[in-house]
Amino acid sequence: MEKMGFANVRVITMESLGTDFSFFVVYGASPITIDLREIDVPKLEYPQYSFIEINKMLPEKLGRKAIVLGACIGSDAHTVGIDAIFNMKGYLGDYGLERYSAFQAINLRSQVAIDDLVKKIIDMRADAVLISRVVTQRDEHISELKNFLLALQNAQNVPAHLIRVCGGPRITHQEALELGYDAGFGPGTKPSHVASYLATELVRRLDGKK
Secondary structure, rough: OOOOEEEEEEEEEEOOOOOEEEEEEEEEOOOOOOHHOOOOOOOOOOOOOOOOHHHHHHHHHHHEEEEEEEEEEEEOOOOOOHHHOOOOEEEOOOOOOOOOOEEEEEEEEOOOOHHEEEHHHHHHOOHHHEOOOOOOOHHHHHHHHHHHHHHHHHHHOOOOEEEEEOOOOOOOOHHHHHHHHEEOOOOOHHHHHHHHHHHHHHHHHHOOOO
């Protein structure tokens, strides 16, 4: 810690985690200051609609239910986030996509192969796909998120209007855009946030194309 530039370093806890592994809790003071006013964090801008408004707006504009698929791709088995967004109970009293009558929401859950997901998107003529991925060592999650987009690009008959969203505990909107996705959702996201964005973007892309 001192070699990293920290001062007043104190080791609070030191425990063994097994052979060749240890756990430390260390406190220290850094001389570096950060002016939060100078940090620009791009945010996804969209109107926030209520549960009732979305269920009324989408059928009126599209003439049908919007088809939304969700999955944790590759080896990822962490479904807490995608389940909270999709399941009817939702999160913190905020209903999940499966409860909306405006959506045909299908959660494919964990460890979904990229090729299988692309086939599902084509077969169902999906309007949106939500990819959940935890951050991994050696940036494996970045490779898989990119590989999914590449598979979509190389596939035939993918709906041209398909909305591509990724999310995870440490994924930001800016990172999602840099990877090539339309939007990214991170910590604190509620189902209604995703539902409002999808409703807004689908209406923009498909209104008048019933």
